Amino acid sequence: MRAELPGPSEAPAVAWLGVSHVFPMSRRGRGRAARPALDGVDLRVAMGEWVFLVGPSGAGKTTLLRLAYGALRPTRGEVRVLGEPVGVRPIHLLRRRLGLVFQSFELLPAKTALENVAYGAEVLGRPPGEARRLAEAMLSTLGLEDLADRFPNELSAGEQQRVGIARALIHRPAVVLADEPTGNLDLASARVVFEVLSRIHRLWSPAVVVATHSRELLAWGGHRVVRVEGGRIASDEGARIR
Amino acid sequence: MRRPLGRPNLWPLYYALRDARLGAGRNLVAAVSAVLVAAFAVSLAALVFLGSDATRSAARLLREQAAMRVVLTEPSEATSPAGRAEAVARRIRALPGVASARVVPPEETLAALEEAFGGTVDLGRLFPENPFPPSVAVFLTGPDEAGALAARIARWPEVDEVVYGQKYLPAVLGLADFLRRAGLASVVGFALLGLAVTVVTWQLAVLSRLAEVRVKAWMGVSPWALAGQFAAEGALLGLAGGALAAMGLVLVVHRVELALATLLPWPLAPPRFGPLVVLCLASGTALGAAGASLALALLARREGVFR
Ligand SMILES: Nc1ncnc2c1ncn2[C@@H]1O[C@H](COP(=O)(O)OP(=O)(O)O)[C@@H](O)[C@H]1O
Numbered sequence: 001m002r003a004e005l006p007g008p009s010e011a012p013a014v015a016w017l018g019v020s021h022v023f024p025m026s027r028r029g030r031g032r033a034a035r036p037a038l039d040g041v042d043l044r045v046a047m048g049e050w051v052f053l054v055g056p057s058g059a060g061k062t063t064l065l066r067l068a069y070g071a072l073r074p075t076r077g078e079v080r081v082l083g084e085p086v087g088v089r090p091i092h093l094l095r096r097r098l099g100l101v102f103q104s105f106e107l108l109p110a111k112t113a114l115e116n117v118a119y120g121a122e123v124l125g126r127p128p129g130e131a132r133r134l135a136e137a138m139l140s141t142l143g144l145e146d147l148a149d150r151f152p153n154e155l156s157a158g159e160q161q162r163v164g165i166a167r168a169l170i171h172r173p174a175v176v177l178a179d180e181p182t183g184n185l186d187l188a189s190a191r192v193v194f195e196v197l198s199r200i201h202r203l204w205s206p207a208v209v210v211a212t213h214s215r216e217l218l219a220w221g222g223h224r225v226v227r228v229e230g231g232r233i234a235s236d237e238g239a240r241i242r
Numbered sequence: 243m244r245r246p247l248g249r250p251n252l253w254p255l256y257y258a259l260r261d262a263r264l265g266a267g268r269n270l271v272a273a274v275s276a277v278l279v280a281a282f283a284v285s286l287a288a289l290v291f292l293g294s295d296a297t298r299s300a301a302r303l304l305r306e307q308a309a310m311r312v313v314l315t316e317p318s319e320a321t322s323p324a325g326r327a328e329a330v331a332r333r334i335r336a337l338p339g340v341a342s343a344r345v346v347p348p349e350e351t352l353a354a355l356e357e358a359f360g361g362t363v364d365l366g367r368l369f370p371e372n373p374f375p376p377s378v379a380v381f382l383t384g385p386d387e388a389g390a391l392a393a394r395i396a397r398w399p400e401v402d403e404v405v406y407g408q409k410y411l412p413a414v415l416g417l418a419d420f421l422r423r424a425g426l427a428s429v430v431g432f433a434l435l436g437l438a439v440t441v442v443t444w445q446l447a448v449l450s451r452l453a454e455v456r457v458k459a460w461m462g463v464s465p466w467a468l469a470g471q472f473a474a475e476g477a478l479l480g481l482a483g484g485a486l487a488a489m490g491l492v493l494v495v496h497r498v499e500l501a502l503a504t505l506l507p508w509p510l511a512p513p514r515f516g517p518l519v520v521l522c523l524a525s526g527t528a529l530g531a532a533g534a535s536l537a538l539a540l541l542a543r544r545e546g547v548f549r
């Protein structure tokens with residue numbers, strides 16, 4: 001047990017505390033020494049803070065995020081989200097408080113953009129009328145109302161990802177975790193997607209953690225940039241809290 | 243997001259039904275095969291059940307059989323066959339333990355056979371000279387003396403063969419025993435085969451809805467809720483398959499029963515349709531639910547849906 005638990009007001013949105021992770025060896029690789037994917041990472045993201053996780057492919061960015069949304073349990077250390085240790089309560093309860101954005105958009109092809117966004121609210125049990133109103137409001141605050149009646153195959157990749165983000169964040173989560181959200185996009189589309197994320201950040205100030213290997217985006221926005229290399233934190237620039 | 247206590251949120255149920263309907267529409271081939279696979283597996287298993295059930299009740303019937311059919315030889319001398327049959331019938335009536343004896347002319351045997359074939363075959367054209375010898379239908383006062391009486395009548399020179407239930411009893415009992423043992427093994431076999439094919443079919447259905455599954459997993463639907471959703475969908479389609487199988491089997495059994503009733507000289511117990519229908523519906527439902535949720539579990543694992 002930790003001696004001084006942080007009070008609710010100063011609890012970080014996401015905290016990796018002395019986290020190491022070693023993936024179990026595949027059958028073929030057994031016998032070789034396992035290199036840890038993460039090695040003693042200490043990282044705190046404050047409420048409302050925006051953090052870029054950068055670093056070369058294989059650095060451990062995805063592993064960090066997966067630990068935060070409960071897909072993995074750390075080999076050593078502890079991960080806390082919104083003040084709560086990950087893995088104590090069932091993971092799906094944690095995920096309802098998060099917004100997860102991935103490289104693949106996973107829009108439902110038979111639904112319009114509006115219906116796709118409303119689907120996010122339906123999955124969380126909201127009545128159809130309310131889900132639709134929430135979706136309309138979300139699309140218009142993000143400036144996507146023109147896309148509302150189009151089907152995914154009538155949208156560009158960048159537009160699909162913006163609709164996907166609207167769906168993933170329809171419940172206004174306090175923490176947004178995005179793993180290579182622009183990995184499938186060209187730079188121009190990536191910029192527009194980041195504009196949508198920024199608008200969300202201004203709108204209700206969630207903590208935002210974005211893993212990306214796209215260097216061009218970093219200059220953009222003046223956010224905190226955490227560099228991960230070989231499973232360790234190599235640098236951390238522009239943090240509000242350390 | 244919180245709702246007042248005591249007011250259950252029924253919208254997830256509504257959405258689950260809607261998603262099932264849309265999902266089935268999205269991959270109609272998979273949905274239809276899920277129904278047909280269930281129907282087929284259930285039919286196979288039910289046929290084994292029926293066969294074993296039928297032989298057991300046949301054995302019971304045979305043991306209680308108080309009727310026999312005396313088939314006469316082809317007349318060699320120039321006596322009229324009908325008159326000879328009538329003479330045999332009279333002698334049989336005089337025996338102790340016989341309630342009645344009636345001559346069955348060859349035309350009646352032919353007509354009964356034609357009816358058994360559902361009137362599709364014109365046997366009169368097929369056999370211009372009726373090959374069936376005349377016979378005598380005998381009803382006894384009880385089943386106990388059937389063996390002794392049959393043996394006595396069979397020794398008469400005009401008699402070719404005495405057909406009566408207890409004669410077949412050892413064979414039928416053997417068959418019932420075999421079906422009971424082989425039936426158990428084949429029901430297990432059909433169940434496993436049906437489950438395997440159902441899982442494969444449902445994997446195709448889930449695969450075409452992987453986006454839906456992923457979004458649900460990302461947004462905090464629990465693995466159990468997702469598995470439950472697909473189990474319910476599988477149960478519905480499996481129930482449809484079971485109903486299809488039940489309808490087909492009831493029709494088939496009814497036809498077979500009619501055919502047997504006209505062919506056999508003794509009355510048959512009516513087949514037990516109630517247990518048959520219940521068995522079909524229940525096993526179809528169980529097969530669908532198990533297959534669909536297993537398919538989801540396997541795919542979710544392979545595609546890393548929750549990780
Ligand atoms: N499921 C896994 N099994 C084994 N090793 C893995 C697995 N996932 C990732 N790794 C390894 O962990 C390290 C970090 O991977 P990852 O977090 O995906 O890096 P990044 O997202 O920064 O590209 C890499 O060396 C990768 O090969």
Ligand SMILES: [Mg+2]
Nearest residue numbers: 061062063180
């Ligand atoms: Mg990655």
